Amino acid sequence: MPHGHCYVWMPGLVWLHQLSDGLITVSYYSIPITLAYFAKKRADLPYRWVFLMFCAFIVACGTTHLMEIVTLHVPYYWVSGSVKAMTAVLSITTAIVLIFLTPKALTLRSDVELAALAREEARFRRVIESTPNSIVLVDKEQKIVLVNAQAERLFGYTRQELIGRPIALLIPERYRQKHPEYMTSYFSAPATRPMGAGRDLFGLHKEGHEIPIEIGLSPIETEEGAHVLASIIDIAERKRAETQVRELNESLERRVVERTAQLTAANKELEAFSYSVSHDLRAPLRGIDGFSQIVLENHADRLDPEGIAQLRRVRASAKRMGSLIDDLLEFSRLTRADMRWQKVHLSELVEEVVREQRERDPMRRVQCVIAPQIFVQGDPRLLRIALENLIGNAWKFTSRQQEAVVEFGSQQKDGQAIYFVRDNGAGFNMEHTGQLFGAFQRLHSVDEFPGNGIGLATVQRIIHRHAGRIWAEGKPGLGAAFYFTLGIGGEEPL
């Protein structure tokens, strides 16, 4: 007896059951299709087989509802019972599986978590991409797992060309044999090896040339096992700079050696020259003076007064030349003498020089104003010679002054000490300052003020040897002032 009898074939009731079961069946058949389609498209879904179980179980459910419609009209109760039994088995299985699967499914990331993870990964990616270093991650099989854009640029490969390839690809032929050993030993005792900890290395560019690089290594443990993170910097520019600096240094050293040799040679020549002057140029002068004198002594009776006077002038000239030679030799000696740097009490030195001047020339009345406590770095012997000349000049050129004043002091300009010796003597025309410091240059005649014209040249040379400058200011009849500096701020120049 079909089920319809139970509903006493009331058309409303029969149709209600039929239509409901029909709709349920259609729905139950369509849901698995949708699910299967979804599962097929999303190959990455975890537990995809659960979807298949759901499909089977829902199809079974649909079939039981289909059987409801059939049994309303035809009493195939065995068939419908069997379908129900099958549905029961599938349902129970699915239910049991679900119980076991749920804890596992719960560990699956939610969308929020996944998004956070994605952001995290994007950030990590950006960090990796934006480090100035090239990054290469290598696994235990020595295969490249990850590279960043800098590494692509450095080695000339795209990341697709690198990922999964052996690291040997980036190592020059000559190191390749040794490298696996290094890797093995590194993995056996992994430790962070900082940049610059040791050797200069080379990488191999896609185009075949070597790139000088520096590598820092860090071991990284991941789920897929031990990895090595290599952080690489291109040191080509630095190498070039280093090479350039080295070459510059070498050429500088070479030039220093050359110059020193030239200077030594020049000094040797100068020394030989001075020696020769000292020995050979003086001897004829002694002859000129000596025999003139002998003529004057032995043969004066055969000379008229004019002849005698002229012979005396011959002698005077010879003597003057002798004194010029002496000055010249002394001058050249100053240039070659070794500098002995020490602290010098300049004021005291001036006092001493003035005292000696007064002893030599007790008749002169000269007022001396000496600034106290002036200390400098310098060679006391040379500075004394310079001051003797400057003070001596001031003394000499104030000889016609009623109230002679000689002044020594210092002033500061642009952080540098400037020392000066000033007088109110004969002075000079500023137009002639150029000649002032030349050897054997004189602005006055020997008759007016005696001298060989070597004094200021000597002073200048001494000041130059102290890495200083010297200049003069003056006005005819109003005196002269000589200014000088000693090194940088009076310190020993480096």
Added chain:
Amino acid sequence: MSEKTLLLVEDNQDDVDLTLHCFKKNNIQNDIVVVRDGAEALEYLFGSCEHNDKEQELPMLVLLDLKLPKVSGLDVLRRIRSDPHTKRLPVVILTASNQEKDRAGGYDGGANSYICKPVDLDHFSEAVRQLGLYWLLLNQPPPPLVVNKTST
């Protein structure tokens, strides 16, 4: 040969004449032997040929120029000081050079005095006068050295 002989080692004839003139002018009567270079000086002192036959009398004083042909003054000095026969011989360097290097070399070599010849003859004459007075009269000469010569 007089015991009061002077040896003048000087290559420049003018200087020889002027020196002799100054000696004469200052009434220094001693014999003055003039040799013209270092080799001659050594030959005179250590007698290679003509002075070989008898025991060489040493001069009382050697006036030694530094810049000499053949053997330099400093080499002559070194020879004099290294030979036991002449090592006490008074040597006065009489030269044109007042260079530090020469002065150092002279004293290091064992010179007894170093005189720089002035250009001015009056000064030179005065120097010679004092030199003669000091070395020939005032200064006591070293005792003669007895050298045990091995028979040759």
